[in-house]
Amino acid sequence: MLPANPLRKCLLLPLYLLLLSPGSRAQTPVSDSFAVALVQHPQKDNARVDILNSASRSYFTRDASIAEKYAKEALNISEQLGYTNGRIWAQRNLALVENTRGHLDKQMQLTLSSLKLAEALNEQHTLSILYNDMGNIFTEQNSPRDALPFLHKSLVIKRKLQEAPEISKTLNNIGSAYLALHILDSSLIYLHQAEQLKLALNDQRGLAYTYENLGLVAMLEHRLQDALHYHQLSASCYLSADNQLGIVKSNLNLAEVQTFMGNFPAAEKNLRKAYEINRVLKNVKNEMIYYKIRYELDSARKDYLAAFNNYKAFTERNMAYFNLEKSRQISRSQEKYEAEKKQRENILLKKEQQIHLATIQQQRVLVLSAALLFVILLIITFILYRMYKRQQELTRALNSKNQEVSLQNHIILEQNTTLESLNQVKDKIFSVISHDLRSPLAILEGLLFLLRDEKIDAAQFRFYADELWRDVKNTAYMMDNMLQWASNQMKGIGVKADDFDLTLLLNQEFELLQTLAKQKEVTLQHEIPGAVMVYADPEMIRMVLRNLINNAIKFTPGGGRITVSARIDRTFAEVIVKDNGTGIPLENQHRIFSNIYYSTTGTRNEKGCGLGLHLSKDFVERNQGRIWFHSTPGSGSSFSFTVPLSEDSDSNNRGYTIIVQDRGSSGMSVLNQ
Structure with a gap:
C-alpha cells in the first residue's frame, strides 16, 4: 500500500530539486597522479596553479575537504601572480565544494565572481561552463525559469565550439530545468539527446545524471517499473565513478520507488546506505530528503508513530534550512545598508574638511590683506573684491550641500518606513502562529499523548482522526496563505x-x-x-x-x-x-x-x-x-x-462533471556539471 496523500509529494517536489547538485568525478588513479605531479612541481607558478585546480576538480565529489584545500592554494598563488585564469577556476572549484555542502548562496557569490572575470577575458570555453553553472544554481534554488536563459546561452557556445562532452552536460541540465517546471515532453526531448550523445562518448559518469532524470520523469508519469530501471542504471554509474553525493541520491531515489512498489525491505536497505554515507558528507538537504522518504516508508508500513517522528524530524530540518536562508538574506541586507551608510558619512566628512580648509585659506588671505593695508590701498581693494566673490562661491557650495543632506535624510526616512513595514509583517506572522496555529497542534499533541499512554485505544483515536485530519489540512492551507502573503509583503511576487x-x-x-x-x-x-x-x-x-x-x-x-x-x-x-x-x-x-x-x-x-x-x-x-x-x-x-484566455485557446463548450480518483505522484530533478 502506497503512502496516503500523493498530492503532498507533488508539493514537496521543490525539496527534491534543492537536493540535486552538479558533480563530476575523477577516478582514484587520476587523483593520485595529480598528487604526484604536485610533489614533482613545488614552484609557485602558473603551472602549479593549473595542477592544483585539476586536482581540486577531481576530488570535490569524493572528499570536499581535500578539494577545498587545493582550490584555496590555487586561489592564493593566482592572486599573488595576477594569474586571472587560475583565479577563475579556483573560485569555480570552491563554488562546487559549497554546492556539495548545500550552501547555494556561497556558490552563487563565487560563481558570479568567476563569471565577471571570464567576461572580461571573453574566453568562450570558460564562459560556456560558468553559464551552465549559473543555470544549475537557479534550478537548485527552485527558479528553473531563470535557469533556462543561462543554459541555452551555454549550449549555443558549446555547439559553436563543437565540444561534445560539454554539450551532453548542458542538454541534461536543460532537461532537468524543464523537469522542474513539469514540462515533461520538453524534458524528455533534451534528456534523450543527452543520453544518445553520452552513450556515443561512453561517458558512464555523465550517464548517471541523465538516467536519474529519466527515472524522475518516469516517477512523475507513474511508470514505477521504468523509474526503478533508470534509477538502478544511475546507481551503477554513480558507484563506478565513486561519486559519493550521487550514491546518496541514487539510494534515496531507489528507496522511494521501492516504497511505492511495496518492496519495503529493499527500501529500508537503501535508506540505511544513504544515511551512512551522508553522515560523512553532512549535506543538510540530503538529510531532509532522508527523513521525508523514511516518513513515507513508515506510513506505508502503517508504523504511524515512527512516521510521525520522522515527519517531525523532516519538518524541523526544513524549517531550520528556511530560517537559515532568511537569516543570511537579512544579514546581507543589513551589511549592505551599513556599508552604504558608512560611505555617506565619509562623503559628508570629506566635504566638511574641504569647507574647513577653505575657511583657513580665507583667514590667511585676510591676514595677508591686513598686513599689506598700509602699503598699497588698491591691492587691498582688489583682495577684498576677490574675498567677496569667494564668499559667494562658498555660500552656493553650502546651499548645495544642504540640499544633499536633505536628500539623504529623505532616503533614510524611506528606509525606516520599509523597516517598519517589515516589522508589521513579522508581527502579523507571529500573531497568526500564536493564535491560530497552536490550537490544532495542541489537539494533535493531546490525542497522541493519550494514545501513547494507552489512555484511549486505537478505535477511539480513529473516531477523532477524520476531524483531526481536516483541522490539520485547514492549518496547512492557512500556513500556505500566510507564507504567500508574507512573501508578497516582504519582497513582492x-x-x-x-x-x-x-x-x-x-x-x-x-x-x-x-x-x-x-x-x-x-x-x-x-x-x-x-x-x-x-x-x-x-x-x-x-x-x-x-x-x-x-x-x-x-x-x-x-x-x-x-x-x-x-x-x-x-x-x-x-x-x-x-x-x-x-x-x-x-x-x-x-x-x-x-x-x-x-x-x-x-x-x-x-x-x-x-x-x-x-x-x-x-x-x-x-x-x-x-x-x-x-x-x-x-x-x-x-x-x-x-x-x-490564451490566444491559442480552443475551448470545448460541452460541460461535464469530474470526480477525481486517488493516484500517486512524485518526482525531482538532477543537474549535471
Whole structure:
C-alpha cells in the first residue's frame, strides 16, 4: 500500500530539486597522479596553479575537504601572480565544494565572481561552463525559469565550439530545468539527446545524471517499473565513478520507488546506505530528503508513530534550512545598508574638511590683506573684491550641500518606513502562529499523548482522526496563505504568466479538496468545459481556486452542495464557486476583500488566518482579472473571478462533471556539471 496523500509529494517536489547538485568525478588513479605531479612541481607558478585546480576538480565529489584545500592554494598563488585564469577556476572549484555542502548562496557569490572575470577575458570555453553553472544554481534554488536563459546561452557556445562532452552536460541540465517546471515532453526531448550523445562518448559518469532524470520523469508519469530501471542504471554509474553525493541520491531515489512498489525491505536497505554515507558528507538537504522518504516508508508500513517522528524530524530540518536562508538574506541586507551608510558619512566628512580648509585659506588671505593695508590701498581693494566673490562661491557650495543632506535624510526616512513595514509583517506572522496555529497542534499533541499512554485505544483515536485530519489540512492551507502573503509583503511576487489548461489545474487540486468536503458530508463537484486554455500565472490561480473552494467547504454545513463552474467569454474565462452554506452577514461584506484582518470560524469551528480572500484578490488583479461575490445570509455565497484566455485557446463548450480518483505522484530533478 502506497503512502496516503500523493498530492503532498507533488508539493514537496521543490525539496527534491534543492537536493540535486552538479558533480563530476575523477577516478582514484587520476587523483593520485595529480598528487604526484604536485610533489614533482613545488614552484609557485602558473603551472602549479593549473595542477592544483585539476586536482581540486577531481576530488570535490569524493572528499570536499581535500578539494577545498587545493582550490584555496590555487586561489592564493593566482592572486599573488595576477594569474586571472587560475583565479577563475579556483573560485569555480570552491563554488562546487559549497554546492556539495548545500550552501547555494556561497556558490552563487563565487560563481558570479568567476563569471565577471571570464567576461572580461571573453574566453568562450570558460564562459560556456560558468553559464551552465549559473543555470544549475537557479534550478537548485527552485527558479528553473531563470535557469533556462543561462543554459541555452551555454549550449549555443558549446555547439559553436563543437565540444561534445560539454554539450551532453548542458542538454541534461536543460532537461532537468524543464523537469522542474513539469514540462515533461520538453524534458524528455533534451534528456534523450543527452543520453544518445553520452552513450556515443561512453561517458558512464555523465550517464548517471541523465538516467536519474529519466527515472524522475518516469516517477512523475507513474511508470514505477521504468523509474526503478533508470534509477538502478544511475546507481551503477554513480558507484563506478565513486561519486559519493550521487550514491546518496541514487539510494534515496531507489528507496522511494521501492516504497511505492511495496518492496519495503529493499527500501529500508537503501535508506540505511544513504544515511551512512551522508553522515560523512553532512549535506543538510540530503538529510531532509532522508527523513521525508523514511516518513513515507513508515506510513506505508502503517508504523504511524515512527512516521510521525520522522515527519517531525523532516519538518524541523526544513524549517531550520528556511530560517537559515532568511537569516543570511537579512544579514546581507543589513551589511549592505551599513556599508552604504558608512560611505555617506565619509562623503559628508570629506566635504566638511574641504569647507574647513577653505575657511583657513580665507583667514590667511585676510591676514595677508591686513598686513599689506598700509602699503598699497588698491591691492587691498582688489583682495577684498576677490574675498567677496569667494564668499559667494562658498555660500552656493553650502546651499548645495544642504540640499544633499536633505536628500539623504529623505532616503533614510524611506528606509525606516520599509523597516517598519517589515516589522508589521513579522508581527502579523507571529500573531497568526500564536493564535491560530497552536490550537490544532495542541489537539494533535493531546490525542497522541493519550494514545501513547494507552489512555484511549486505537478505535477511539480513529473516531477523532477524520476531524483531526481536516483541522490539520485547514492549518496547512492557512500556513500556505500566510507564507504567500508574507512573501508578497516582504519582497513582492512577480507574475510568471504562461498558457495552461485551467481544467487540468483544477483537477490537480480537486482531489484533496473533495476529500475535505467528504469529511463534512458536503457534495463537491465541478462542471467545466473539457479544456479551458488561459494565460496567467498557474501557481497564483491555483492558490485562488484553493482558497475559494476551501472557504466554501468551511462555511457549508453537512448535507450542503458546492459547485464549481465556468463561463467562456471572448477574451476571458469566468470561474464561479457557488455554495448553499451560511452566507456572509451584510455588516461584514464590505470587509471581505479589504486589508482589514477578518476571519471567522466555519460550521465546524474551522479557523483561518484572514488572508486568503485578500491574497486571492491581489493574485487575480495581478493577472489582469477581477473578482467579486454575491452572498445572502442563510442561503449561501457565490464567488466569481475572471482570467484572460490564451490566444491559442480552443475551448470545448460541452460541460461535464469530474470526480477525481486517488493516484500517486512524485518526482525531482538532477543537474549535471
